[in-house]
């Protein structure tokens with residue numbers, strides 16, 4: 332397994348300055364972080380994440396910083412969350428995590444992007460991942476992912492911050508089965524598809540604020556995560572999945588509805604291949620795969 336520190340674009344990842352944080356109430360703290368994937372990934376073995384209790388009054392400033400980041404990251408899409416949504420649908424039932432930067436050394440361009448100057452906290456959150464349990468045992472729903480990178484010039488970005496943020500959360504909370512919703516053509520699709528087998532649950536979703544939303548389910552496979560930084564086709568993908576010869580076209584609403592009809596008629600399951608998504612334009616089209624018989 333490649334070491335993250337060996338990647339030329341991950342020079343920002345100095346754990347003395349940039350640390351994962353966990354923002355969960357005390358009784359929801361994970362007992363054995365990362366134990367489910369201990370044989371699959373070692374990225375976070377040597378770092379002690381920060382922990383803050385969101386139910387404590389003195390952490391309100393940290394909540395404010397998270398909400399400020401989130402509001403700015405989602406301003407363009409209009410999908411920012413209200414304060415009560417953060418509390419009712421994230422802090423109370425779920426798991427909130429991300430990366431924080433030492434405030435003392437927080438680059439001025441990040442302060443400018445976040446619109447904050449006087450930060451009284453030792454650490455400033457620069458990314459956010461929220462995941463909440465569903466009623467199905469073992470199944471989670473990824474409710475939020477954002478990073479300060481979305482507010483920065485390309486030259487200033489901490490490459491991989493968004494990807495590592497979700498990776499850390501899945502790893503730390505031992506999540507093997509994770510659903511999520513994202514918009515076709517969002518750059519986030521490239522990230523989400525990398526975390527494991529990427530099954531389409533809806534391709535057209537009128538109940539969401541945006542109908543052109545994908546709902547997906549990930550069978551989480553940390554052994555594939557390094558392909559985000561060192562891209563190569565997954566060895567195992569073709570053992571398990573077969574190309575249907577058909578494609579889905581995010582540019583064409585009628586095509587998204589066609590695939591949604593197929594799913595509703597139980598013609599699936601259908602999968603996308605992460606390696607293809609990473610190198611294709613955000614507009615697709617993408618090949619549709621089916622599991623091989625017996626896999």
Ligand SMILES: CC(C)(COP(=O)(O)OP(=O)(O)OC[C@H]1O[C@@H](n2cnc3c(N)ncnc32)[C@H](O)[C@@H]1OP(=O)(O)O)[C@@H](O)C(=O)NCCC(=O)NCCS
Pocket residue numbers: 404405408475476477478479480481488489490491492493494495512513514517518519521522609613
């Ligand atoms: C989506 C988001 C979380 C990605 O995090 P990030 O820190 O910007 O991305 P990372 O550095 O981890 O990954 C970079 C890779 O992601 C993809 N990517 C990220 N932003 C992209 C963009 N604007 N256009 C195209 N690809 C993009 C690319 O593959 C990129 O790699 P490349 O530069 O080699 O092409 C972040 O951009 C964000 O907060 N966006 C606003 C909120 C949002 O839409 N969240 C997703 C909700 S599902």
